[in-house]
Amino acid sequence: MDGAEFRRHGHALVEWIAQYLESSDRYPVLSRVAPGELTRALPDHAPEAPEPFDAVLGDIEHLIVPALTHWNHPGFFGYFAISASPPGVLAEFLSAALNQQAMLWRTSPAATELEAVTLGWLRDLVGLPASFDGVIYDTASISTLHALAAARELAVPGVREQGLAGRPGVTGLRVYCSDQAHSSVDKAVGLLGLGLEGLCRVSTDDRFRLSMPALREAVARDRAAGLTPMAVVATLGTTSTTSVDPVAEAAAFCAAERLWLHVDAAYAGVAAMLPDQRDTFAGWEHADSVVINPHKWLFVPFDLSAFYTRRMDVLQRAFSLVPEYLRTPDTGGTPRNLMDTGVQLGRRFRALKLWMVLRTYGAQGIRALLEGHMALARTFAAWVDEDARFERLAPVPFSVVCFRATPAGVAAADLDAFNQRLLDSVNATGDVFLSHTRLHGVLTLRLAVGHLRTTDAHVRRAWELLCEHSDALAAR
């Protein structure tokens, strides 16, 4: 593809994407393809000869687009709603062309330093102190993995060299989180060789918050049994209900017990930018590490996870390994080489999109968007609360509402099946997409507000569809 062709296709793509960003709502949110349909429509083998790019773009329109679930659609209310904002998309375009590989400072001074600068900006915006040093990973799964790897490095002297197996005195390592914590904690514990049995899921209170008495009891019981408590993962904004663990108490407890405290604020962390939310986050500044995902609720295209720790020295001790082919002349005052702060040697230029988004919207613009989303969630929650056909199943600290339909005439035992049918029916309209969870054993619908272009009208549409479809299903 020569320069003229790149220009022609590039300009056409700008037009296509501009239209997509403005009107992705002309597509059904949830893809309607059947499993295997796309696979069957594609050739079994790569072409031998080059194909015209127009043919590729044609296939994107006719084969790929129908197989998309549109995360970048204002009617997307599933999981956590995310946004590829226009400046974020342009940043990724540029980042791909520059193709930076920021393993060493010298292999990309721009990516290395812009990462530190933008992470400093974000840290200040959310009110974490300067004692937190940051690094960008791809996902919160990887951030939490690094947090627990650092915790293990502190808890088990020599673990990097000697490992975990067959060492006298190294046994029964324990990590604690609530029964609402994300599955990435399990994955990290498993990968680190601690064993899923080493993860203690502590009960939560009636607002789905980590129970401090239960945590204290679990740690005391484990110590009495000769086990080795190592770390606690507290969550500010859990995945099911966005509940808020008592992080200040957890931090005091962890300090007294010498446990690593990792705070998973992947979704909700950015809300700490709002002055009236500061109380919610009080105490997280005493954590050992915090993860915030700008690709969740900060309008940055996927992927970008911001990991902060007060113990970057421990993280580096766990991960720094410099083979000869990566040694660089000591230039003096060289900033950190990013490869020393994690398992991945290669890193792309992710900071660019965070920087471009923060500048384009400004802190004021971001705060207004976050407040708007939280207001929309409260509005929806009020509709649920005021309507006898529905009930709310959890508090709404941020922008997610947990609820279910409870229509007259449907027996309590049938409510799970009814709500599953309702969910499928509403999602099949294509106008909105909601996902579910299970709370105290009850099938729960979730409306997660978070897309840049989601307005009052989209939330109202979701509510209308839920009411209509619930009435219709109940009348059958």
Next chain:
Amino acid sequence: MDGAEFRRHGHALVEWIAQYLESSDRYPVLSRVAPGELTRALPDHAPEAPEPFDAVLGDIEHLIVPALTHWNHPGFFGYFAISASPPGVLAEFLSAALNQQAMLWRTSPAATELEAVTLGWLRDLVGLPASFDGVIYDTASISTLHALAAARELAVPGVREQGLAGRPGVTGLRVYCSDQAHSSVDKAVGLLGLGLEGLCRVSTDDRFRLSMPALREAVARDRAAGLTPMAVVATLGTTSTTSVDPVAEAAAFCAAERLWLHVDAAYAGVAAMLPDQRDTFAGWEHADSVVINPHKWLFVPFDLSAFYTRRMDVLQRAFSLVPEYLRTPDTGGTPRNLMDTGVQLGRRFRALKLWMVLRTYGAQGIRALLEGHMALARTFAAWVDEDARFERLAPVPFSVVCFRATPAGVAAADLDAFNQRLLDSVNATGDVFLSHTRLHGVLTLRLAVGHLRTTDAHVRRAWELLCEHSDALAAR
């Protein structure tokens, strides 16, 4: 940023990138900024008010671009040379806008199925059998981590649940690789809790290939000492010299010894597309897992690592965890959910760029590019061989040449320092960038050919600069 603004800035960016892709050689390859220079030029805090996007683009031109080391420059000969090809860049632009999160099939049927299809295409192109199932990760570090996690899952019954510590009989787990294997093996071994002491780096022969006698002896010695051999990592195209481990012999040995064989073909794997290279790869089809990085030598923008395994069942056993909020209705025949095949829950739509690159160049086009790079490397190697002022330090199986200057009048003991000065001097010109390694203790320069637009003229320029600067430095 509204649609009109997106169009305006998007079209301008297309023009900027088109020019960059055609003429990135107007920039010095290696950035000339001093450490901290970019940081000092940027504000300490995010702006409160939104900033005009033109200001952001202005800063990119004036602050970011000078701080780039241009990996996408035809004079980039360091590490492994990579390319963001025009169709790959357009694919990433589109991928950012679509913002797919392919954790579940239903959250992106397109990303899930296109990943399987394109990995099938690549597998067939490189001649691996259909018994290999694939998954896309970000980097080879993560691919190798997953390979060794799967190996651990097989070697240590119940490791996922019970971990490694304090278990009778679970001790002395051993992983083997050559002294030329990549540092990602160390990082994976450390992270998995095996301990760096559990990694046995076996010696290599005079061509930097894993010594099979040494491997056999190490495993026998370890078994005799009551240790537990678990896995071997063989490399096809090592990082320093691109040497080729005897993978057929290693596979036979691993089968007999019941060891997991992981083949790191991150750089060189794509060369298996060339019919005359098939012998080089003979036997890799008996490996348990293989990693090939299309972001290295397949013209796909960073990041995309293709991981293949004949034991996807073991990988899924190690990683599959399905919390309630991620359960989906059983639709029957649903393809794999990608979140079940690794530590990262979220995955972006990486397959798109691989698919678009394979179609735009076609298998023929890719083969011609690879052959061209290998021919350039052989040409350069011949110049080295024919010139008494230089010596070659390793064979050239692919597209990397290891060599050093040995000018008359420089004592043997001073050659390392001389070559370091030569490297710095040549890199300071800005026309080319080479990196180094150390072979048998000797500082070694590396010329790695791999960029899409690297021609005869760029390689010739590198040679001229090396000759000129070597002569000048030797004459001092």
